Amino acid sequence: MTNSKSKTILDLIGNTPLVPIHKLNPNPRVEILAKLECFNPGGSVKDRPALYMIEEAEKKGELTKDKIILEATSGNTGIGLALVAAVKGYRILLVMSESVSEERVKILRAMGAEIKFTPARLSTDGAIEFVYNLVRERPEKYWLADQFNNEANWKAHYYGTAMEIWKQTGGQLDVAMAAMGTTGTLMGLARRLRELDKRVKIAGVEP
Structure with a gap:
């Protein structure tokens, strides 16, 4: 020990x-x-990219304390991002299909994440489209983690x-x-x- x-x-x-x-x-x-x-403390492999994406954005000056972390997620990446955001003092908005489990929603809310739901019929694609539209409308307000392209x-x-x-x-x-x-x-x-x-x-x- x-x-x-x-x-x-x-x-x-x-x-x-x-x-x-x-x-x-x-x-x-x-x-x-x-x-x-x-x-990993968040319970999955997704903690790794969550931390790395945020710290790379900090180094590049893309993520500052006046911005809200934004991401479309079905669960594990959201948990990783919410964990890192809580420790570093960032606000975070996660967009999820309303079909996600209540257990994951409770975990994310306990970590301080704000959650927006999109219709279940649109699956995760609907959540992705929502965050892209949101960051296009308010680029000064949000930093998009964009796990699929980052x-x-x-x-x-x-x-x-x-x-x-x-x-x-x-x-x-x-x-x-x-x-x-x-x-x-x-x-x-x-x-x-x-x-x-x-x-x-x-x-x-x-x-």
């Missing part, structure tokens, strides 16, 4: 454990490892997740696999790991 102390909960984002999977692995000659992103999304994994995996495996890696949503995780892993070893295969899984 160490006596080190984190300055804020944001220091706990990343550096998650990589553990072997035994019971789900039918082939004893193959080692399957799982990166436990649930260990390069900081995949760069969070290029500089963070991929390098953690590389170090944790000692560079002994044959295949990297990730679920596909915005594809930020997969893009970051693929670009970095393939730079380190062109033999590494990349697999995407669509939920």
